[in-house]
Each structure stands twice: as C-alpha cells, then as structure tokens.
Amino acid sequence: MTFTGLIGRICLFPLELIIKTSVALKIHPNILTFVGLLINVAAAWALAVGAFVPAGGIMIVGNIFDYIDGKVANELNAVSAFGGFWDSVIDRFSDLSLFIGLIYLYSSMHRTDYVIVAALTMMFAIMTSYTRARAESLIKKCKVGFMERPERIVLFMIGAFTNRMAAVLWVILVLSVFTVADRIIYTYRELREPQVAA
Amino acid sequence: MSQNTPLPLRILWNAFFWTYERATWQYDLMVIAILAFVWLTPPSWLGDPMAGGSGPIGWILEQLR
Numbered sequence: 001m002t003f004t005g006l007i008g009r010i011c012l013f014p015l016e017l018i019i020k021t022s023v024a025l026k027i028h029p030n031i032l033t034f035v036g037l038l039i040n041v042a043a044a045w046a047l048a049v050g051a052f053v054p055a056g057g058i059m060i061v062g063n064i065f066d067y068i069d070g071k072v073a074n075e076l077n078a079v080s081a082f083g084g085f086w087d088s089v090i091d092r093f094s095d096l097s098l099f100i101g102l103i104y105l106y107s108s109m110h111r112t113d114y115v116i117v118a119a120l121t122m123m124f125a126i127m128t129s130y131t132r133a134r135a136e137s138l139i140k141k142c143k144v145g146f147m148e149r150p151e152r153i154v155l156f157m158i159g160a161f162t163n164r165m166a167a168v169l170w171v172i173l174v175l176s177v178f179t180v181a182d183r184i185i186y187t188y189r190e191l192r193e194p195q196v197a198a
Numbered sequence: 199m200s201q202n203t204p205l206p207l208r209i210l211w212n213a214f215f216w217t218y219e220r221a222t223w224q225y226d227l228m229v230i231a232i233l234a235f236v237w238l239t240p241p242s243w244l245g246d247p248m249a250g251g252s253g254p255i256g257w258i259l260e261q262l263r
C-alpha cells in the first residue's frame with residue numbers, strides 16, 4: 001500500500017461513522033452539501049482575519065460534509081442528476097469563498113503581489129473544474145492533471161495549519177496552470193481522433 | 199511521447215502531462231516534492247506576508263554562517 005493510500009484508509013474510519021449517523025437521521029444529501037458550503041464560508045472568514053489554524057479546523061469540518069454527501073445519497077437511494085449538479089455548483093462557491101478570504105487578508109495587509117497570486121490561483125482553480133466539465137460534454141472522460149479539488153483542499157489545510165499559505169498558493173497556482181493545459185491538450189487530442197460510432 | 203525520447207525528458211513530460219491515479223508511487227513522489235517545497239522553502243524567499251521564521255532551510259543556512 002502507498003503512503004497516501006494508507007492515510008486515506010485511516011481517515012475513512014471516522015467518516016464511516018458520520019455517514020452512518022447521517023443515514024440514520026435521514027438527512028437529505030443536498031442539505032449536507034449546503035451545510036458544507038456554509039462551513040467553508042466560515043473558514044473563509046477565518047482566513048480573511050488571518051486566523052489560519054481555526055480556518056484549517058473549520059475547513060476539515062466543512063469538507064467532511066462535502067465528502068459524505070455523495071455516500072449518504074448512495075445509502076439513502078437519493079442519488080439524482082440534480083444532486084450531482086448541485087454538488088458541483090456548491091463546490092465552486094466553496095472554492096471561491098476560500099480564495100476571497102485570502103484575497104481580503106492580503107489586500108488588508110496592502111500586499112498587492114499576493115492579492116494577484118491568490119486571484120490567479122483562484123482563476124486557474126476554477127478553470128481546472130471548467131475545462132473538465134466542458135471537455136466531458138464533448139468527450140467521454142477528461143481526468144488528467146494533478147491539481148484537482150481534493151489536492152487543493154488538502155493543500156489549503158496544510159497551508160493553514162503550518163502557516164505556509166504563500167508556498168501553498170504558489171504550488172496550487174503552478175500545478176493548476178499545468179492541469180488546465182493538460183486538459184486542453186488531452187481534449188484536443190481526443191477530438192482529433194476519428195470518432196467511433198456508438 | 200516516443201520510447202526513443204531521453205529518460206529525463208520523459209520524466210519531465212510525465213510530470214507535466216499528469217495521467218497517474220491517486221495512491222500510486224508516482225503520486226506519492228509528487229506529494230513528497232510538494233510538501234518538501236511547502237515546508238522547506240524559507241518563507242522570506244517567497245515574501246510570505248504571514249509566515250514567521252526562516253523555515254528549516256533558513257535555519258540550516260543560519261547555522262552554517
């Protein structure tokens with residue numbers, strides 16, 4: 001087993017417990033998704049005031065909700081096309097709110113350089129999701145590139161807990177640029193191939 | 199990318215054009231590289247507005263002076 005695989009398995013234990021509780025209480029997955037957004041907005045506020053460690057803690061709670069909504073939907077047989085759409089839209093709002101928190105923080109510190117870095121990172125983070133969504137309306141799958149949402153969120157937490165947000169922003173920015181480029185190249189190649197009739 | 203391409207170029211291309219799944223050794227290697235950058239780079243090198251201290255690399259450089 002790989003190192004990251006082991007961490008994933010360890011984290012799964014408490015999550016299974018929360019999923020079982022949510023299923024027992026019959027909480028609708030769309031409500032869990034929305035609660036996740038509200039918690040992420042609280043995390044964004046903590047980032048905006050420079051309270052990084054509390055922000056990291058709040059992000060963990062918010063993303064638990066984000067993770068379990070799909071699992072709860074499966075358990076409750078409440079999987080729907082709208083649920084998937086709702087989840088994606090709310091994820092974008094959560095992402096944007098965290099970046100806006102950082103932009104507010106750096107602008108209040110008169111650090112225009114990091115306002116730009118955070119804004120560019122926000123742009124490429126959103127484009128990472130958009131390029132995949134748009135590509136998958138044209139081709140079957142476009143799952144290339146390293147910096148997807150889970151990686152971004154974990155990096156945000158690492159940056160918050162260890163007070164290394166600037167380094168984290170640079171990593172997310174550079175790898176998001178590569179991810180967007182990967183998806184454009186991949187989609188171009190796939191669309192250039194002769195289409196096989198279904 | 200063809201098999202005739204030199205290995206360093208192939209490694210660079212595979213790191214750029216990322217197609218590996220999570221929980222593979224390539225993924226672990228990327229995670230280690232990222233964490234090394236985040237934790238070892240002195241915050242002053244990046245002009246970090248929030249981080250204090252010089253980080254592990256900065257500490258080693260201070261000790262060497």
